[in-house]
Amino acid sequence: MRFRLDVRPLDLDLTLGCGQVFRWRRRNDGSWRGVLSDQVVTIRNDPGGCLVEATPGRRGAKPLVHDFFRATDDVRRIQRRLGRDPVLAGGVAQFKGLRIVKMDEWECLVSYMLATYANIPRITKMVDALAVGFGDRISDGLHSFPTIEELGRASLADLQRCGLGYRAKYVHEACRAIERTGIAELGRLPYEELREELTKLPGVGDKVADCVSLFGFGKTESFPIDVWIERALGRLYHQKGSYRKLRAFASERFGEYAGYAQEYLYFNERVRAADAACAFSRR
DNA sequence: GCCCAGGAGTGTG
DNA sequence: CACACTCATGGG
Numbered sequence: 001m002r003f004r005l006d007v008r009p010l011d012l013d014l015t016l017g018c019g020q021v022f023r024w025r026r027r028n029d030g031s032w033r034g035v036l037s038d039q040v041v042t043i044r045n046d047p048g049g050c051l052v053e054a055t056p057g058r059r060g061a062k063p064l065v066h067d068f069f070r071a072t073d074d075v076r077r078i079q080r081r082l083g084r085d086p087v088l089a090g091g092v093a094q095f096k097g098l099r100i101v102k103m104d105e106w107e108c109l110v111s112y113m114l115a116t117y118a119n120i121p122r123i124t125k126m127v128d129a130l131a132v133g134f135g136d137r138i139s140d141g142l143h144s145f146p147t148i149e150e151l152g153r154a155s156l157a158d159l160q161r162c163g164l165g166y167r168a169k170y171v172h173e174a175c176r177a178i179e180r181t182g183i184a185e186l187g188r189l190p191y192e193e194l195r196e197e198l199t200k201l202p203g204v205g206d207k208v209a210d211c212v213s214l215f216g217f218g219k220t221e222s223f224p225i226d227v228w229i230e231r232a233l234g235r236l237y238h239q240k241g242s243y244r245k246l247r248a249f250a251s252e253r254f255g256e257y258a259g260y261a262q263e264y265l266y267f268n269e270r271v272r273a274a275d276a277a278c279a280f281s282r283r
Numbered sequence: 284g285c286c287c288a289g290g291a292g293t294g295t296g
Numbered sequence: 297c298a299c300a301c302t303c304a305t306g307g308g
Binding site for chain 3: 116117118119120121122125160163164165166167168242
């Protein structure tokens, strides 16, 4: 199936390329390929909006891709509002096509549990290993992300063989916990209650709970604070202190779309660091 | 070889 | 509440 994706603005490299999702690959021709549910989806930039190709699946590819890119977000309006903050204005202008994505809740939960104390290439590798090991094969080397039941069948040793290290037991226990409560039930909770429930899971602290709330459950008011954001808040807003304190500041300052503000700050900080490293090695 | 990673859990002051 | 230490590994 092929169709044109009318979601704008959308910059694939920004949105899929750095740290939000871990299972999308940029191909040599600049297109991106990933798996949504049970479908392999390929997206390429095109003057009239992105072109999408998808393998057949249970659900139509169109609503799948639409939901994934949060097509109903009025990103321009969000950017106008956040851009009134002079500190944020630069990032908003620089990252116009950056969108928050809506991942599958379960895949998001597991992915960010794996993200603790690991860098992005490694997170990618771990998530891929789980898909290959326990997901369903779709086509040439591409697998769906394992369901709760599929991953639940993996033993602790199985998970450790995927290179999860100490995270294996967290994932293993999370399967049991979510099999009990159900992921859909969590989705009905408002943000504050959701993050509280998520934090009860082993291996899920404040930061992971906020990432999962934002990228998995679509709570745009969530503001995950990692080392990069902590740095940015200190440098740009002179805010320091506990997670609770920084979170309160972000909520007050950025409101219901704090998640978008977080992405602009995150990317800005990473680009900055890359530039600094670059300038240093060029010397 | 060395350093550190989109942190979390646990224990201590 | 603030800090320290550990956790298991691999990518740069």
